Amino acid sequence: xxxxxxxxxxxxxxxxxxxxxxxxxxxxxxxxxxxxxxxxxxxxxxxxxxxxxxxxxxxxxxxxxxxxxxxxxxxxxxxxxxxxxxxxxxxxxxxxxxxxxxxxxxxxxxxxxxxxxxxxxxxxxxxxxxxxxxxxxxxxxxxxxxxxxxxxxxxxxxxxxxxxxxxxxxxxxxxxxxxxxxxxxxxxxxxxxxxxxxxxxxxxxxxxxxxxxxxxxxxxxxxxxxxxxxxxxxxxxxxxxxxxxxxxxxxxxxxxxxxxxxxxxxxxxxxxxxxxxxxxxxxxxxxxxxxxxxxxxxxxxxxxxxxxxxxxxxxxxxxxxxxxxxxxxxxxxxxxxxxxxxxxxxxxxxxxxxxxxxxxxxxxxxxxxxxxxxxxxxxxxxxxxxxxxxxxxxxxxxxxxxxxxxxxxxxxxxxxxxxxxxxxxxxxxxxxxxxxxxxxxxxxxxxxxxxxxxxxxxxxxxxxxxxxxxxxxxxxxxxxxxxxxxxxxxxxxxxxxxxxxxxxxxxxxxxxxxxxxxxxxxxxxxxxxxxxxxxxxxxxxxxxxxxxxxxxxxxxxxxxxxxxxxxxxxxxxx
Ligand code: HC0
Ligand code: SF4
Numbered sequence: 193x194x195x196x197x198x199x200x201x202x203x204x205x206x207x208x209x210x211x212x213x214x215x216x217x218x219x220x221x222x223x224x225x226x227x228x229x230x231x232x233x234x235x236x237x238x239x240x241x242x243x244x245x246x247x248x249x250x251x252x253x254x255x256x257x258x259x260x261x262x263x264x265x266x267x268x269x270x271x272x273x274x275x276x277x278x279x280x281x282x283x284x285x286x287x288x289x290x291x292x293x294x295x296x297x298x299x300x301x302x303x304x305x306x307x308x309x310x311x312x313x314x315x316x317x318x319x320x321x322x323x324x325x326x327x328x329x330x331x332x333x334x335x336x337x338x339x340x341x342x343x344x345x346x347x348x349x350x351x352x353x354x355x356x357x358x359x360x361x362x363x364x365x366x367x368x369x370x371x372x373x374x375x376x377x378x379x380x381x382x383x384x385x386x387x388x389x390x391x392x393x394x395x396x397x398x399x400x401x402x403x404x405x406x407x408x409x410x411x412x413x414x415x416x417x418x419x420x421x422x423x424x425x426x427x428x429x430x431x432x433x434x435x436x437x438x439x440x441x442x443x444x445x446x447x448x449x450x451x452x453x454x455x456x457x458x459x460x461x462x463x464x465x466x467x468x469x470x471x472x473x474x475x476x477x478x479x480x481x482x483x484x485x486x487x488x489x490x491x492x493x494x495x496x497x498x499x500x501x502x503x504x505x506x507x508x509x510x511x512x513x514x515x516x517x518x519x520x521x522x523x524x525x526x527x528x529x530x531x532x533x534x535x536x537x538x539x540x541x542x543x544x545x546x547x548x549x550x551x552x553x554x555x556x557x558x559x560x561x562x563x564x565x566x567x568x569x570x571x572x573x574x575x576x577x578x579x580x581x582x583x584x585x586x587x588x589x590x591x592x593x594x595x596x597x598x599x600x601x602x603x604x605x606x607x608x609x610x611x612x613x614x615x616x617x618x619x620x621x622x623x624x625x626x627x628x629x630x631x632x633x634x635x636x637x638x639x640x641x642x643x644x645x646x647x648x649x650x651x652x653x654x655x656x657x658x659x660x661x662x663x664x665x666x667x668x669x670x671x672x673x674x675x676x677x678x679x680x681x682x683x684x685x686x687x688x689x690x691x692x693x694x695x696x697x698x699x700x701x702x703x704x705x706x707x708x709x710x711x712x713x714x715x716x717x718x719x720x721x722x723x724x725x726x727x728x729x730x731x732x733x734x735x736x737x738x739x740x741x742x743x744x745x746x747x748x749x750x751x752x753x754x755x756x757x758x759x760x761x762x763x764x765x766x
Contacts, residue, residue, distance in 0.1 A: 193205065193206060193207070194206070194207055194209070194263050194264065194265050194267075195265060195266060196214060196263045196264075196265075196266070196267050196268070196269065197267075197268040197269070198211075198214055198215055198217075198218050198220065198268075198269045198270075198271065199215075199218055199220055199269070199270060199271055199272065201218045203217060203218070205217070205263060207262075208262055209262065209263050210238075210258065210259060210260065210261060210262055210263070211247055211256065211258035211259075211261050211262075211263055211267075211269055212224065212227070212245060212258040212259045214263050214269070215247070215258060215269070215271050220271040220272065222245050222247060222258050222259075222271055223244050223245060223280060223309055223312060223313065224242075224244065224245045224259050225242040225244045225245075225284075225305055225306065225309055225344070225346060225397060226239050226240065226241045226242040226259075226344070226345075226346030226347065226348065226397075227240075227245065227259035227260075228348050228351075228395055228710050229710065230356075230395070230696075230710050230712065231712055232647060232696065232697075232712030232715060232716075233352075233356055233669065233696045233712070234355075234356060234649065234669070234671075235351055235352060235355060235356045235395075236351075237346070237347060237348045237351040237352075237395075238259060238260045239260075239346065239347045239351075240257035240259060240260040240261075241345050241346055241347060242283065242284075242287065242344065242345075242346055243257060243279075243280075243283040244280045244283055244284050244309065244313075245257055245258045245259045245280070246258070246276050246279045246280055246283070247269055247270065247271045247273075247276050248269070248270045248271075248273040248275055248276045249267060249268070249269055249270075250268040250269070250270065251268070255275065255276055255279055258271070280313065281313045281314070281315065284309060284310065284313055284315060285315055285318055285319065285320060286320060287306070287344055288306075288310060288315065288318055289318050289320040289321065289322060289324075290322075290324050290325055291306070291324075291341075291342065291344070291398075292324070292341050292342060294399075295307055298342070298399040299337075299399050299402035299403075299405070300396075300398055300399035300402065301399075303707055304397065304398050304399060305397035305398065306344060306397060306398045323369070324341070325340070325341050325369070325372075326341060327340040327341055327372060328340075330374075330380055330381050331404065332380035332381050332382035332383070333380075333381045333382040333386070333388060333404070333556060334404060334555050334556045334558075334559045335388035335390065335403065335404055335552045335553060335555045335556040336381065336386075336388060336390060336392075336393055336401060336402065336403055336404060336552055337401070337402050337403070337404055337405075338374065338381055338400065338401055339399060339400050339401075339402075340372045340373070340374060340400065341400075342398045342399045342400040343372060343373050343398070343400040344397070344398055344400070345364070345371060345372075345373060346397055347364065347373065348392075348395040348396065348397065349362050349373060349392035349395060349396055349400075349401055350362045350363055350364065350373055352391045352392050352394075352395050353391070353392050355671070356391065356669055356670075356671050356696070357387070357389060357391055357669065357670040357671055357694070358670055358671040358674050359385065359386065359387055359389075359502070359670060361375055361381075361384050361385065361386045362374060362375065362392060363376065365378065373400075385501070385505035385506070386501075387498040387499070387501040387502045387505075387553060387670065387694060388497070388498055388501065388552055388553040388555070388556045389498035389552070389553055389670065389694040389695055389703055390403065390498075390551065390552030390553060390695075390702065390703020390704060391694075391695060391696070391703050392703075393552060393703050394701075394703045394705075394707065394708070395710075403552045403555065403576050403578070403579070403703070403704060404555055405579070406555065406573045406574060406575050406579065407575060407579050407582060407583055409573050410546050410573055410575055410583070411583070413544050413546070413573075414456065414457045414458070419542050419543060419544040420459045420460065420536075420538050420542055420543045420544070421457075421458055421459050421460075421543075421544045421546065422458060422459055422460030422461070422462060422528060422532075422543060422544070422545055422546070423453050423456075423458045423460070423461055423462065423545075423546045423547070423548060424462040424463065424464045424467070424521065424524045424525075424528075424545065424546075424547050424548070425449050425453075425462075425463060425464060425547075425548040426464045426520075426521065426547070426548065426549045426550055426551070426554075426614065426699060427464060427465055427468060427610065427611050427612070427613045427614035427618075427699065427722070428550040428577075428613075428614030428615075428698070428699035428700045428702060428705070428718070428722070429449065429548055429549070429550055429577045429580070430444055430445050430446045430449055430725070431443070431444055431445075431614065431700060431718045431721035431722055431725070432550065432577055432700065432705045432706055432718050433445055433449070433577050433580060433581055433591070433706070434591070434592075435706040435714070436577075436578070436581030436582075436585075436591075436706050437581070437584075437590075437591045437592050438592075439591075439592060440717070441713075441714040441717040441718060442717030442718055442720055442721035443721070444721050444724065444725050445591070446463075446596075446725070447595075447596020447597055447598070448591055448594040448595075448596060448597075449548075450463075450596070450597035450598055450599050451594045451595055451596065451597035452580075452584055452589055452591060452594055454597060455587070455589055455594075456583070456584075456587060456589075458546070460528070460532070460600050461597075461599050461600050462524060462528070462599055462600055462603050462604070463599045463603075463604065463606055464520050464521055464524055464547070464610075465520075465606030465607075465610035465611055465613075466524065466599075466603045466604060466605060466606050466610070466737070466739065466740065467520035467521070467523040467524035467527065467603075467610075468520040468606070468609075468610035468611075468613045468622070468734075469605075469606055469607055469609060469610045469734035469737040469740045470520070470523050470527070470734075470737075470740050470743070470760070471495060471517055471518075471519070471520045471523055471613075471760075472609060472610070472619075472622045472623055472625075472626050472734035472735075473626065473734055473735060473740060473744070473751045474517045474523075474751060474752055474756060474760050474761070475491075475493070475515050475517050475619075475623050476623050476626040476627045476630060476734075476735075477630075477751040477752035478491065478515050478516070478517065478752055479491050479515075479623065479627055479688070479689055480627060480630060480631060481752060483631075483660075483688065488512055488513050489513075489687070489688050489689075490513065490665065490680070490685070490687040490688055490689050490690045491513065491514070491515050491688070491689050491690070492513050492514040492515060492689075492690050492691075492692060493514075493515060493619050493620065493623075493689075493690070493691045493692060494514045494515045494516070494517055494518075494519070494762075495517070495519040495520060495613070495619060496519070496551075496553075496692065496693045496694050496695075496699075497519060497551070497553040497554055497556065497557035498551070498553035498670070498694035498695070499670070499673060499692045499693065499694045500514070500557075500764065501553070501556075502670050502673060502674075502694065503673075503677065503764075504764055504765060504766060505766075506674070506677075507677050507681070508766030509681070510677060510680065510681070511764045511765075511766060513680070514764065516761040516762055516763065517760060517761060517762075518563065518570075518760055518761060518762045519557065520610075520613065521547050521549060521554055521557070521558075521571060521574075522557065522558070522563050522570045522571060522762075523760050524545075524547075524571075524603070525545045525547075525558075525563075525569070525570030525571035525572075526565065526570045526759050526760065527603060527743070527759075528543060528545050528603070529543055529545065529565055529568065529570065530565065530747075530759065531603075531743060531747050532602055532603060534747075535602060536602075540565065540568060541568060544572045544573075545570070545571045545572050545573075546571075546572065546573050546574070546575065547571050547573070547574045547575070548574075548575055548576075548577065548579075548580045549574050549575075549576060549577070549702070549704060550576065550577045550614070550699045550700065550702030550703075550704050550705045551574075551576070551695070551699060551702040551703060551704050552576065552702070552703040552704050553694070553703070554574045554704075555574040555576075557574075558570065558571040558572070558573070558574055562762045562763055562765075563762065576702075576703075576704025576705075577702075577704050577705050577706060578704055578705070578706055578707075579704070581706065601739075602739070603739065604739065605737050605738060605739040605740070606729075606737065607729055607731040607732055607733060607734055607736055607737050608639070608725070608726035608727065608728075608729035608731065608732035609621075609622035609625050609626070609639075609726070609732055609733055609734045610622065610734060610737075611722055611725045611726045611729070612722055612723065612726050613699070614698060614699045614700050614718075614722050615645075615697065615698045615699070615700055615718075615719045615722045615723070616646075616647065616666060616668035616691075616693050616697055616698035616719075617644040617645050617646065617651065617666050617691065617698070618698065618722065619691050619693075620644055620664055620666060620689060620690075620691035621641045621644045621645070622734055623689065624641055624644070624655055624662065624664070625639050625641075625732065625733045625734070626733055626734050626735050627657070627662070628655070628657055629733065629735065630735070631657050631658065631660070632657055632658040634658070636733070639732045639733065641653070641655060643655075644664060644666060645723070647697060647715070647716065647719065649667065649668060649669055649671075649672040649696075650665075650666070650667050650672045650675060650676065651665070651666040651667075652664060652665050652666070652687070653666075662688050662689070663686060663687045663688050663689075664687060664688065664689055664690070664691075665685065665687040665689070665690040665691070666690070666691045666692075667690070667691075667692050667693075668692070668693040668694075668695065668696055668697060668698050668701075669694070669695070669696045670694050673692045673694070676690060676692065696715070697715040697718070697719065698719075700715055700718040700719055700722065701715045701718075705718075744756075748760075
């Protein structure tokens with residue numbers, strides 16, 4: 193233990209405690225901006241670049257950054273000395289002197305840490321008027337926008353991209369006033385190997401990184417009435433969107449979502465869960481086919497589009513092991529523009545499919561050349577959970593008090609297996625529930641594979657299936673995915689199937705979800721809600737989904753058969 197004095201109080205704290213952490217013990221609330229400690233993500237941003245957390249250490253001339261400096265034996269700290277408080281305000285004013293001040297139209301308006309801090313520190317005038325940075329907006333990708341003028345060099349995105357995701361896209365370039373965070377050689381984001389996971393967006397304190405805005409495209413389509421505009425919503429959205437309306441994290445809002453979509457004017461209202469069940473039928477069939485025919489193992493799940501881009505760029509030698517299944521959002525689009533179009537007697541070109549996803553990479557996924565029926569995209573536009581929240585607020589729809597509605601029945605049924613797709617470990621648990629019964633020909637009475645659940649970054653489990661043991665690996669976060677893939681390359685890992693999700697926590701922690709401001713307990717509550725919703729469903733195995741099985745009987749033929757291949761599978765390119 194280390195003995196210290198803070199604001200006149202004597203304390204003993206463990207070695208390695210920062211001044212900021214110690215100050216909390218005496219209820220001293222020191223502001224921070226660049227600092228971010230995402231415990232559950234394995235990320236600590238301790239760059240101390242913003243200097244708004246300065247404190248006075250007795251006996252020292254210079255002030256100290258409390259977020260990064262550890263306490264030492266005998267240190268005496270004053271957190272609220274006039275010298276420290278005015279230095280914080282001065283440092284923030286200097287940051288603001290080089291900021292565009294476009295708060296009214298900024299994507300982060302009222303959710304910006306810089307804005308909130310300016311208010312807290314009482315900054316209403318800037319005394320330093322000088323040159324401001326002026327760099328072009330990067331809107332080159334279909335997923336995210338980078339506005340370097342709003343960057344405050346906190347480096348949170350850099351820590352996330354490099355240390356957690358190991359993608360290495362964002363780093364500090366140049367020096368002094370010209371310094372900026374971005375790709376090497378100032379490349380456009382679209383020309384880098386960015387996966388569009390959106391985790392940099394999730395931790396950016398300002399509007400320097402945000403998702404591409406597709407809200408106006410959706411409003412325009414609904415307003416024009418020229419097309420049959422349908423919507424689908426991903427599993428993870430229902431346990432998070434309530435947070436935008438001050439509901440408790442982990443509130444389940446499936447029925448309210450269906451009602452909200454009808455109020456917005458969508459002509460068809462679908463649940464991606466239906467397609468998640470369909471994905472399991474294909475993926476479980478593919479796994480069994482590979483096991484029985486000596487195919488390549490382990491099979492890797494392929495529904496997370498950031499993960500797909502990651503393995504295409506970083507592991508081109510392993511392109512033959514991921515499942516060839518399209519993701520549920522894309523399968524849903526395909527089936528809407530074929531099966532549903534036929535049933536409803538609507539020309540596929542007259543249908544416009546909108547997806548509501550917790551994910552930024554889904555915006556880029558729908559632009560992939562392989563994911564089309566002829567010239568027509570499987571899915572047209574993607575909005576994030578946040579964007580849906582903004583649209584509902586704009587329309588004055590009081591989400592909290594909406595009655596529960598139903599999804600359209602043609603593609604409407606879903607099982608508990610599909611809901612758990614939204615959490616790390618869920619896709620593989622859903623696949624195991626089906627594979628178990630198909631391999632053993634026995635009824636699975638307890639569908640809860642608790643050994644596959646949790647939030648540890650890398651997990652493994654063995655599931656006994658009569659004569660064989662199914663060996664499963666799970667990773668979430670791309671840094672953990674990299675470790676798994678390197679293990680496969682070295683021939684050290686012996687798994688039948690591996691589930692990988694790019695975002696920490698899986699889709700519940702997606703880059704398009706309501707901002708969690710570093711509070712990992714929010715991710716935990718969303719995860720608990722996912723398993724609660726699963727437990728409450730009468731059917732919990734994908735192959736019990738009657739509407740999915742009817743689709744095979746009426747339209748697709750055999751699972752993993754010729755027509756299913758043509759419509760539900762895809763290819764990857766290095
Ligand atoms: Fe997911 Fe999905 S589970 S990727 O995280 O597989 O975004 O929620 O929609 O497509 O279903 C996201 C979530 C999806 C897809 C599904 C999968
Ligand atoms: Fe890095 Fe993901 Fe951001 Fe791309 S989207 S820059 S991979 S954190």
